[in-house]
Structures are given as structure tokens and as C-alpha cells.
Amino acid sequence: MRFGTWYPVSVALRDGTPGIFWIEDPEAPPVFPVTVGMGQTDDMTRASYWRMFTSEYGTQTYFDEHVRGWMNLPRPGHA
Numbered sequence: 629m630r631f632g633t634w635y636p637v638s639v640a641l642r643d644g645t646p647g648i649f650w651i652e653d654p655e656a657p658p659v660f661p662v663t664v665g666m667g668q669t670d671d672m673t674r675a676s677y678w679r680m681f682t683s684e685y686g687t688q689t690y691f692d693e694h695v696r697g698w699m700n701l702p703r704p705g706h707a
Contacts, residue, residue: 634697642667642676649678650697651690664701665690 634650641647646666665680678690 634699637692637695637698640667640695640698642669644668646701647698648701649680649690649695651680651694652696653690653694656688661696 644666646664649663649665651661651663663680663682665678667676668679669676676692678692678695680688680690682688
């Protein structure tokens with residue numbers, strides 16, 4: 629698979645659109661630092677966070693300081 633350009637988390641989509649994320653968390657490092665997730669916003673507090681999907685642990689929550697970059701998911705036939 630050919631990866632494109634990594635973008636800063638400050639310009640990541642936070643509307644629930646899935647993307648590929650480069651995660652870095654020294655306290656709870658993922659098995660693979662690159663994973664699929666989506667941005668979400670808490671309805672009550674309006675705080676935004678990233679929900680990452682893993683096969684071993686289900687979903688995990690990360691905040692901006694753990695995201696080193698992101699990119700769109702590749703479109704079918706464009707990998």
C-alpha cells in the first residue's frame with residue numbers, strides 16, 4: 629500500500645469521517661502506531677477526541693496530543 633501525505637491533527641476532519649491516524653502514546657503504545665479511527669465530539673461537554681479501532685482492544689480514545697498525523701482512507705482502486 630502506498631501512503632500519501634501526513635497532515636497535522638489541527639486540520640483533521642472531526643465529523644465522524646474515518647481516516648488513518650499515526651498515534652504516539654508512551655503510556656499506552658498501540659501494537660501498530662498507524663490505525664483507523666474517526667473524530668467525535670461529546671454531546672454534553674463539546675470536547676473532541678479520536679476513537680481508534682483495534683482488533684485486540686476494540687475501540688480506544690485518544691486526544692490531539694497523541695495524534696502525530698492523519699490522512700484520508702485510500703479510495704478503492706487508488707491504493
